[in-house]
Amino acid sequence: MNSYETVFILTPVLSDVQMKEAVEKFADLLKSEGAEIVNQEQWGLRKLAYPINKKTTGFYHLIEFKSDPSVIAKLEVNFRRDERVMRFLTFRQDKFALEYAIKRRQYKASSKENNEVAKEG
Secondary structure, eight states: OEEEEEEEEEOTTOOHHHHHHHHHHHHHHHHHTTOEEEEEEEEEEEEEEEEETTEEEEEEEEEEEEEOTHHHHHHHHHHHHOTTEEEEEEEEOOHHHHHHHHHHHHHHHHHHHHHHHHHHO
């Protein structure tokens, strides 16, 4: 099994419910194909570097997972078929990208704990 990371941008006209439904659709697709989801992050509404379909913002979402290479083709076909997805990028993580992703998750978790401690104190 290889480690992969996919980032996709959903159209900004979606409600929160519709956005979460779209993300769940892709997560469920990965799980049904036997992939192990390692991490999911919702980056929220962000400005695009250039307009896509006359839209200047989009909802960004990241999913890190482990799977067989055959799953990627099915995932990308579903990205292409879904009107809500404006752009997507999936790549296989090499050992350096995998180490960086682990460090990033640990840093994010530790900063969350520090923020919670600061709020209590």
